[in-house]
Structure formats: C-alpha cells, structure tokens
Amino acid sequence: DTGGHVAVYSRVWATCVCASVHLFGVGAMEAFYGCYLLESCKPGFKHRTYIGFTMDPRRRIRQHNGEISAGAWKTKRWRPWRMVLCIWGFPHRVAALQFEHAWQHPAISRHVRGEAARLSFVRTWRRGKFVRQREVQGVKQNLQVLLKMLSLSPYCRMPLRLHVFDSAVALDMLPQLPEARQLPAHVARSCGDFEELEALCAERMAR
DSSP states (O other): OHHHHHHHHHHHHHHHHHHHHHHTOHHHHHTOOEEEEEEEOSTTOTTOEEEEEESOHHHHHHHHTTSSOSSOGGGGGGOSEEEEEEEEOOSSHHHHHHHHHHHHOTTTOTTTHHHHTTSTTOOEEEETTEEEEOOOOSHHHHHHHHHHHHTSTTGGGSOOEEEESOHHIIIIIHHHOGGGGGSOTTSEEEEOOHHHHHHHHHHHHHO
16 A cells, blocks of 8 residues: 555654754764664573664664554554664665665565565465565574665665674674675674664764
8 A cells, every 4th residue: 555655654754854953963874774673682582683773773673662652553562672783874765764674674675675685584474375474583594685775786886884783793793794895895883782773873974
C-alpha cells in the first residue's frame, strides 16, 4: 500500500526532526541519515537482532529500550537492546530507508540478492507467486550482509561511514570477515560511543 508507506515515512520524519533539535541542532541532524544494528541483551535471546533507520541514534536506542515513548513497539518483547553499529552518510532520507529495507531483505532486494545468494544463511521460500525470506539473525551474519552491500552499486558510490559501538566487533569480528576485504577504500570506519559518533557528524557537517 503506497499511501500507507508514505504515511509511515512521514511519521518517522516528523519524529526524527523533533529529535534532531534535542541533540545536534537542526542543521547537523537534518543531514544525519543512518541505519543501525541492534542486539538483544535479554537472557536467552542473545542471537536476536534488529535493523532500523534513524536520524538520532542515541534517542533511538532509548526508544527501543522503553526509556522514551513513541515508536519501537516491534522490539518491545526482546528488551533491553544495545546498538552494535551504525552506517551513516546517506545523501538523503529515502536512500537510507531503501538501504534499511535491502539490509533487512537481502535475498529479495534487486541490488543485493545476487551476492546475498552466496551467503548460506540467507534463505528464501516461495509462497504462491511471492518469494519470502527467512529473517537474518545474529550480529556476525547481519554484518556480513552489510559488508556485501557496501561493495555493491549504488551503495559503493555513496560517501558512507561505518561506526561500531562495540569494540569487540570492531577489533575482533570485523577484521576476520572475508567480506571486510571488499569494503571500498572511501568507506571510513570508526569505533566509539555515541559522543564520538556525534563529534564525527559535527566535524563532517562543518566542512
């Protein structure tokens, strides 16, 4: 339903623009469009992950954890969450939302499905005329999909940046993945907390 999708995107936009004033000031946050990966910290659900879009990572994780109302109802049952990483620098909101959808559905996205088929954990089945995809779970597997995507057009031509909040993922997991060797040289990588991400964003906006 196209009208429904437009309404959802409009609500997301309105919420995130309000959040932008809170954190960075309108100018900086209006230029921040990112997609993030969450991992559940709930006992017994360590493998549960979630991919989303945000204009304000710090506020978004608080919404997922129920500290702030509005949004994030889909992830309520697996609270608390931690944000593992964020890919940002998209030229506009639509590009980030399209990336989010492709990252969530790599076996179906026309830009990604060819390469995603090479990953054994990306599985599909057919229901009538439609192809469905099994949800990809786990930090490592979603990171592999992300790295594949960043090497593909049109994403490989975008000035994207990868910020990892989890030092173990940045220092131990990421370098061991073969997909990391395909990462375009212009995709900058950083590791740190929300304050460091905010400083990087402010620095880029000041250029």
